[in-house]
Amino acid sequence: MRVATALALTASCLLAGAPPAVAQPSAQPSGPSASSRVLVVSPTGSDRAAGTAAHPLRTIQVAVHRLQQGGRVELRGGTYHQRVRLVGVHDVSLSPYRQERPVLSGAGLVPPPGLTALVEIADSSHVTVRGLGLTGYRTDQLDVTPAGIFVHGHDRAIRIEGNRVHDLGNDNGTLGSFDINAHGIAVYGDDPHGSVTGLSIVGNEVDHLHLGASESVVVNGNVDGWTIARNHIHDNDNIGIDAIGYEETLAGAARYSTLNRARNGVIADNTVARIRSRGNPAYWEGGTGDAAWCNCADGIYVDGGTRIAVRGNRVSDSDIGIEVAAENARGAADHVRVSRNVITGSLFTGIATGGYCDGSDDCGGEQTGSSHDNVFDGNRLRGNNRLDDGSPELLVQYHASRNTFRHNTIVATNSAHAVYGTVPGGVAHGDVSDHNTFSAVGAGAQQLELGWSGQTYTGFDAYRRATGQDQHSHAR
Secondary structure, three states: OOOOOOOOOOOOOOOOOOOOOOOOOOOOOHHHHOOEEEEEEOOOOOOOOOOOOOEEEEOOHHHHHOOOOOOOEEEEEEEEEEOEEEEOOOOEEEEEOOOOEEEEEEEOOOOEEEEEEEEEEOOEEEEEEEOOEEEEEEOOOOOOOEEEEEOOOOOOEEEEEEEEEEEEEEOOOOOOOEEEEEEEEEEEEEEOOOEEEEEEEOOOOEEHHHHHHHEEEEEEEEEEEEEEEEEEEEEEEOOEEEEEEOOOOOHHHHOOOOHHHHHHEEEEEEEEEOOOOOOOHHOOOOOOHHHHHHOOHHHEEEEOOOEEEOOOOEEEEEOEEEEEEEOOOOOOOEEEEEEEEEEEEEOOOOEEOOOOOOOHHHHOOOOOOOOOOEEEEEEEEEOOOOOOOOOOOOOEEOOOOOOOEEOEEEEEEOOEEEEEEEOOOEEEEEEEEOOEEEEOOOEEEOEEEEEEEEEEEEEHEEEEEEEOOOOOOOEE
């Protein structure tokens, strides 16, 4: 979790407690329907029914319980004021009946303390949740974390596809509190003995969430081998997509091990828009008006993750486009490749990497982690730093080393013509930049502002002479 400063960029989630058990039905009906591999549920059904289209069940949990050997639960259209737990199940799917539109609504449900969801999956394999609407699961209580879908424990081959998660969250208004939390889709690898693997989060829409200090879509901890692709994530008040390491998802000796890092993942071809923390009480920094809020919500964030590809995404009109960093002082984000993304309209900056604080008084004494051995290539940045506060299109922060920036096209549009920027006192250890194209609206190559290793240079030629970087790049 991050404390906002003048250079602070984002904040990731708090780990909340495990949800309470949901009572299982006490008995199953006898006869052939009890072993059926397809059970139909309707808001107007009966739990004494056979579970057919003509005689549907009423409660989704009852259908899941009947599928002891796996199968499909098909939901007829309508609204279900129900939570569903898929715990220790295998080869089970939840999906609509034919082309109907089922919605799981939390309206009228009271989320208990900790992290709970409309759909929870734990210690399961080959589970699919497809084509559902999930909405209305809300609280105004601190330390209560509602979510649309929550996966945890050790799981294999979980598919979350084509759902819409919207209009839910935590509405508590305590200014400056990081105890306000909610998620759209959350995956916590919280078992040190088995990872979440083979995870697919594809084609979902996640929007209009009140998240506090947490994230729209997150993989956190022991999640190894995953894909987040072709989702539309928009109009939320904190991070769009986050891959996290080093939080208390795993404790003890495992906390600072590779086990406690989201890893070997792909974030690809997502559309992320209007991810902004302004007005989010967790990011109130004091004062009044727009200046009271930290503009520090990332569209896409790798916070302590490793071996992740972030490619082909479009991030627009958010506080920060894409960030690769580590909030934990003992952590790092490394071996991340950020490629072929288009980033526009960010309030603060388009791409950021490195620790956002160095422990100095200017940072409030906070120490953050590092970024190293990452590659940023083929990205297109334009129209970022809409705050026009002199921040650059691409920001290199503290503790950044052996990172490579190549084949990027960067167009500055702020009045400072800032293309590259580094934080004061930041030192680049082995970072390399080359084969890029730089320009600024209303300025020529000799008016560009470029920063490197804590120094700022005016003019592309002056920058190249002083740093030795970008010898094969172009400025126009």
